[in-house]
Amino acid sequence: GAGVSQSPSNKVTEKGKDVELRCDPISGHTALYWYRQSLGQGLEFLIYFQGNSAPDKSGLPSDRFSAERTGGSVSTLTIQRTQQEDSAVYLCASSLNSGGETQYFGPGTRLLVL
Amino acid sequence: KQEVTQIPAALSVPEGENLVLNCSFTDSAIYNLQWFRQDPGKGLTSLLLIQSSQREQTSGRLNASLDKSSGRSTLYIAASQPGDSATYLCAAGIYNQGGKLIFGQGTELSVKP
Numbered sequence: 001g002a003g004v005s006q007s008p009s010n011k012v013t014e015k016g017k018d019v020e021l022r023c024d025p026i027s028g029h030t031a032l033y034w035y036r037q038s039l040g041q042g043l044e045f046l047i048y049f050q051g052n053s054a055p056d057k058s059g060l061p062s063d064r065f066s067a068e069r070t071g072g073s074v075s076t077l078t079i080q081r082t083q084q085e086d087s088a089v090y091l092c093a094s095s096l097n098s099g100g101e102t103q104y105f106g107p108g109t110r111l112l113v114l
Numbered sequence: 115k116q117e118v119t120q121i122p123a124a125l126s127v128p129e130g131e132n133l134v135l136n137c138s139f140t141d142s143a144i145y146n147l148q149w150f151r152q153d154p155g156k157g158l159t160s161l162l163l164i165q166s167s168q169r170e171q172t173s174g175r176l177n178a179s180l181d182k183s184s185g186r187s188t189l190y191i192a193a194s195q196p197g198d199s200a201t202y203l204c205a206a207g208i209y210n211q212g213g214k215l216i217f218g219q220g221t222e223l224s225v226k227p
Contacts, residue, residue, distance in 0.1 A: 033214060043203065043217040056212055091157060098212035100145025100165065105158040 002026070004106035006092050012112045013082055021077040021109045025094030032075050033095075033103060034059075034067060038088035046090075049075060050098045082113045116141045118206050120218035127194055128226050135189040135221045137204035142182045145207035148215065149178050149189050152201045161202075162189070166209075194225045 005024040013019050025032050034046040045059040049069040060066070064083075069075040079086055089110050093103040117140045127133055137147070146165050150158040162171045162178040164187065170179040177190040187204055201222045205215035 031212065033212075035215070035217075042219050043205075045214045045216065048212045048214050050212060056214060059214075093158075093215075095213065100207045100209075100213040102148065102160055102163045103207075103213075103215060104160060105150075107157040 004092055004094050004104055006090075006106040006109050008109060009107065010110045010112075012114065014114055015084060016081055018078065018080045019082055019111065021079075021090050021111070023075045023077070023092030023094075023106060025073065025075070025092070026104055027073075029094035029096055029104075030072065031095045031098040031101070032069060033093045034075070034077050035091045035093065036088045037091060037108070041088075043091070046077070048098065055098075079111075082111075084113050087111055087113045116144075116206055116208060116216045118204060118216050118218040120202075120204055120221050122221060123219065124222040124224075126224040126226065129194060129196060131194050131225075132190070132192050133194055133223075135191070135202050135204075135223070137187040137189070137218055139185045139187075139206045139216075141206075142185060143209045144182070145209050145213050147178070147180050147187045148205045148207060149176075149187075150203045150205065152203060152220070158203065191223075194223075196225050196227050199223055199225050 033048040064080045067077045089108040091108045093105045095101040149161045164180040175192040201220045205217045207213040
């Protein structure tokens, strides 16, 4: 079956604009995770969903970042009033559940804020 | 707070060598330890997952071990090939926090023909 997909693959935006990043998990996977990979910080956890609920938002860097998941499937990560330090690759992963199953990653969205 | 460290940061070997990549973690309360491969400009490919109750997992030329008591995992690659060149990341799945992964900084492996 299809893997995790993310869109867009690349996004260039101007400082201060809002952006939306989309993740389509593997069908049947109830857990969905967002991570960010940047040169200075490596790969860091942002938020995870079990179903449509987000039990852990502790990794979101600021209140400019938010995420939602609808229908237990697609998730959207929104960054408001983007800053240059938001430039990074945003990776989404899904797993069967949030009990320590293998996480499968999408190809990522490369965000550049000018 | 869980911290994951990988040594070495970079490794260059001739084709055919056996090699070991090291990963250490500070908190033994983990669900699992997962090894990934990342090619330049690409996402992460899962290689092996070791549950906290397991000692090792094998897939083809890859063998990963886990020692929770010492906070260590190793990835052994047998008979390395140029196609193995990539960055290898280990990640600890955090217990009771939805299995979220805490990543090491990675080991960049180059296998020379």
